[in-house]
Amino acid sequence: MDVSIIIVNYNTFEVTCNCLASVFENTSGVSFEVIVVDNASSEINPEKFISRFPLIRLIKSKENLGFSGGNNLGIKHSRGSVLLLLNSDTILINNAVKLAFEQLNSDKKIGCLTCSVLNLDKTPQGVLGRFPSIRQNLISICRIEKFVKRYHQDTYKLGDKFDYKTPQEGDWIWGTFFMFSRAVLNQFPNKKLHDDFFMYGEDLQWCMYIKQNLGLKVVFTPEPKIFHLHGASDTRKYIEKYKQWAFPNFVKTLRVLKSDTYAFFYVLTFVLQRLLVRGNSEVELSYYTQQLRYFFK
Template sequence: MSDSIAPAVSIIIISYNTRDLTLRCLKTLRDVMGNLSHEIWLVDNDSADDTLERVRAEYPEVLIIDNKENQGFGRANNQAMERARGRYFLLLNSDAFPFEGAVQKMFEFMESNPDVSLVGPRVLNGDGSLQRSINEFYSPLNQILDYSGWKRLAEKLRGKPNDALKGEFWLGGMCLFLRRDVWEKIGGFDPDFFFYGEDCDWQKRMRTQKMKIAYLDESHVTHLQGGSGAAKRLRTTLWYYTMLDLFIWKHYGFAGGALYRAAVAMWCARKLAFFHARAVLGKPNDFAVKMHGFLLRHTLSTSKKMQRAIPK
């Protein structure tokens, strides 16, 4: 492709010690992209495996950003979006695999719907079942309900994973297809969100700017989940909960943040009492004690950015 001709789509993949998944993702893209003009950016977050060596040997057309330290998901995507030339960006997890025609369908949808800024596909688990990819925005109220157990009960009674489509929703970041002008108008992901929550925050900012987000059920992607984070369970769990703290403070201010932290503190204290009682009975759970203990300590602190306390 000539350097003077911009591709229709810039595909951006982040890798972090996910060699086999990344290679499978690239193989899938080679098989399913057809004639849709595209470029592929791979941002590697200082993987300890031989991801880059294999990609350079087997997929020389892929454009690589080789980070010398883990920049996190959002910042790494920003690095590629800053360099990408496509009219559209496809942000794709290394453990996400589009079906034949899936990217083409999202492209055609966006071409036919100029009022839409971002679209996401139907996401499936590895066994073909529907994976939740449509979510209600985090808020102090729905998180308090979640910690109390009422929200999970309501979701169980409601049943369908994607019922959030009926209200104002955000789409999981495993596969997002968006116009270049989203980046140009509001910028990329907030780098304060190291891992988890950056997709929700970004789409909250899009909604604030009256940008339209859509869901395309006709386009299918398989997502295996947990490719980059599964090996560090405690760390990734803490990232998730502290992301919620950061999101609530950012979008709901002092009142929302204080209310949220009070709910978390009560939840953690209750859980710690429960797990300590189990330990006395000879059924210890060190993971749960460490996680809830960390969250309780930092919830009671004055820091609004608890993620910075978690080693990367």
């Protein structure tokens, strides 16, 4: 078995079915299995997935394990030499699984890989980024960026500054389309992905471990293409999700993989950057400033 495609579902039956249909319609030239992990959905009986897609393997969790926990459950039942974590709110445009699989196998130094992730209007989403860092915050505060040529900014900052037309190595990728080998997984503690977080920030944590602890590359490749509905699997507003889950989890990751001191000064410079450069509202600044209190407990 070449690739195990793992899709976590939680109350998004039709969205997940659209994703599954695109996988079976567009994937060829590579042996694969599809594992759907239902995270204790209340919307429908998950057995309905089997009636529509009899070739899938359905894993029913008795509780909502979150994104990382659900994926680890799917991985436990997988057989592929390569694993693909695929968001339920994605649609494959081309033979993305095979193209990504070939790229991953072309370089043994690639730890994990993502593809062209597009909005419905075909504009790219900023799926490749740099690690949160004090250095980045200070560069922004001091306005050093304006002295750097545009193309250097693109490859230095990545995120939504990069054009996503050429292959590029970065620091971390979104978990939307997250491909890696079982050999890499076997180098993680207990041979499973970190599942400290219920959702958001786990992809950053995985990539930090892959890049800093395993010394492997985190890569974007443009040829495989998918649509991402970007929020169909979680209808809360982005800023609410960022504040509740993502930002605190980023800080926790820095504390574990860097140090408490580094994480503290990251948050401090982050607040200054938001105050001096971004001009965030008092409510937003108050929230970010409150994150500093956790370092004094």
